[in-house]
Amino acid sequence: MSEPAVEVKNLTKVFSLGLKKEYVVAVDNLSFEVRAGEVYGLIGPNGSGKSTTMKVVLGLMAASKGSAKVFGLDSGDIRARNEIGFLPENPYFYKHLSGAETLRFYGKLCGMKGAALKDRIGELLKLVDLEGAANRRLSGYSKGMLQRIGLAQSLIQNPRLVILDEPTAGVDPVGSRQIRDLIMRLREEGYTVFLCSHLLEQVQEVCDRVGIIFKGRMRREGTLDELIEIENQTSMTIENATPELIAEIHELVRSKEGARIVEEGHSRTSLEHLFIQIAERSREEKS
């Protein structure tokens, strides 16, 4: 089995509140793995500890307890950051730079130069459909365009892992769809994607596995199929079924020639429904 892209083990992050001896536990003994090549979604309400977890993985914060590793390297190790491309929520880049200049700046920070950098910039501008706005300053970009140039900068050094914090926040449906398609394309190209989002439908569309985090703790984790199945319901997909066959389904399937069970499993709820259920349970626990 290949090395996990992200390995978070018993991560705890505690913040002290000013000079008072009061503490807030933002992340509480959190453990999860993002496998190489998959799209992993971490979902949770505001203040659940998603961004803190991301910042620890990015090396922007240190863990109070536990560890975070990126491809086997400690997240504080600078080599780990060469493997990561990061798109923060509402990215604000230097507005005085144009799209192409922004990519050049981040490319140079990653040690790229010359023709290789120039080609990569062209390639990424094409990927995010911003070739026409390459020389326009970012101050003139729309929210969707900023998000797309942000995604391009996250890919500049061709990292193995892309971390996206609310990639479609504040973007209109069309822009949102474009970003969703880009994430699907990244997956096809072998990138590992680790994203946080509130847009559950989108998470359901693009993620291979999902973790649900509440109050800094992992409540549920698994593949979408695992998460959204309902244990006391069963569904069948029958080929060439007649109404009679449906009425006596199991016996008929066994006795009738030409009829076969193609898929049998649990019925699905939506990820959104599951999310709300967990949220309500969490509130009940608190009260």
Next chain:
Amino acid sequence: MSDTPNAPGESAPRPTPRGAGKAVPIFSFGRVTTIAASTVTQLVRMKTFYFLLAFALVVVAVGNFNIPATPAKELSMIKKVAFGTMDIFAWLFAIVATALLIPKDVEDRTLYTILSKPVRRIEYLLGKLGGVLSVIAISLVAMYAICALMIFSRESLYLSAEYDSMKASAQYTEGEIQEQLSLIRQQGLRAELGIAVLASFFKASVVAAVTIFLSTFASSSLFTIIVSILLFLIGHAHHMASSFWLDESGNSVFVQMLVKVIKILIPNYQLFSFSEGIVQGEAVVSALVWQMGGLTAGYLVVFLLLSLLVFVDKEF
């Protein structure tokens, strides 16, 4: 898309995960220059060089004042005001420009995207400081060029007017005329004035380093600017503080210790005032210039290390 769904347990074909990236050097001068160049572009595109227009106006106004004095005194006065203004513009610019950089990057979250790339925090600080110092150097060269142009034009004017007037009066020998002209030349444009510009650069560099240190922990740009100006003023009172609190026997040990600590912590900006003598036509002692260069480098290293101490573990 296939018409037949996958059999239970069968997953879609997975792409091959991407290979490992290249190694990251321990320190990269390239990353420092990239951040420095971006800082220069940022400050230039923020139209900070517009202050040069204000400076040019001050110099032109001073150059055209009708001061009732000898040509040599008049030139001395122009130089004093122009170089004094240049010095003020340099340190003020150093404070304001530096105070805006790091807090703005934090506020705009630009810092997240920079530090999530393989960039060390010392490289970021060095790049920011390097960028500010480059802009200060460019500004000083531009201001010096404006000053030099004004001084040269006034000097040429005074020399020819003085020569013509002394010659016309027929009371002076050629030797006396040349002596008078050399007095004017002494107050005119001389290569040594470049050292005065260098002194201003040294002072502004130290001011920028102190400001960058303050901005690593300050909550806002305004706080950084106010405290930097305050420290700048205190830094000009080292001599006064020594004579008042340390040389007076009546002061308590606590006060004397406090003054000593402040003297260590706050750079002595008075030391950089050696440029005033140069502007007035005094001879330049090269050992002093080297000494001041060394002192500036020392202050830069100390304040960068202090900044790093705060910044290296700072959480964003």
